[in-house]
């Protein structure tokens with residue numbers, strides 16, 4: 713039997729502390745070549761922080777972060793600090809990437825289907841077009857690992873599906889690992905190998921086994937999009953209060969999570985969801 717490839721990045725019981733508070737704690741995570749790992753969790757649950765730990769942008773105060781030697785990363789951050797009031801064409805924007813051969817930019821433009829946008833102003837792009845341009849910029853480096861922080865932000869449902877399909881294709885063609893961050897708790901791409909749900913720590917993880925197949929789902933997305941979306945449902949059994957303490961399902965409040973809190977066993981793991989709207993189970 714083939715041995716699984718060594719991880720591109722891994723976190724082992726990693727945590728980071730700022731201003732006397734753990735932003736994330738006890739996080740185990742690994743991404744191997746050709747694997748898509750999706751981090752989900754509510755706002756402020758530590759998804760970006762975890763990605764930055766994995767990338768080495770932040771150093772863990774506890775635990776270990778490892779990266780493969782010579783790892784090439786393509787990172788699409790959640791926010792870019794660029795003055796979008798200035799005119800900047802897609803072509804010029806892509807040329808700003810340091811140390812990337814022209815051929816690699818051309819290949820990235822072709823793979824992401826943005827050839828027709830070369831002369832367009834970046835500030836005029838739609839949300840979906842902008843995300844494709846950002847993907848082109850990230851893959852032009854021929855990365856071993858793509859890290860995508862909220863790649864479907866500002867994108868409508870049908871473009872979201874198209875983007876997820878594109879990310880799946882890029883993984884297949886480039887054989888890179890993908891670490892994808894999404895704050896949508898209900899909808900993750902079908903090609904995701906593993907979903908990790910964060911809430912200050914790893915609450916639960918697993919494969920998104922179920923593709924939505926309900927009538928409501930088909931109605932919403934149409935037949936051709938049926939297989940493109942899978943969903944992952946979970947319930948938190950505890951809530952992190954604003955002051956850092958933790959309220960448990962039985963109403964008790966403690967300073968920290970219980971040792972078993974990180975693992976949600978049983979039927980709420982990897983269960984398919986049949987409510988295509990995603991409403992009703994916050």
Ligand SMILES: Nc1ncnc2c1ncn2[C@@H]1O[C@H](COP(=O)(O)OP(=O)(O)OP(=O)(O)O)[C@@H](O)[C@H]1O
Nearest residue numbers: 730731735753754755756757758759760761762895
């Ligand atoms: N450098 C820092 N110093 C102090 N607190 C920080 C720092 N960076 C992030 N935080 C806090 O850590 C928590 C986790 O932030 P993070 O950005 O990782 O969350 P997130 O899950 O990615 O959120 P969102 O979905 O809103 O993007 C937040 O409460 C945030 O305010």
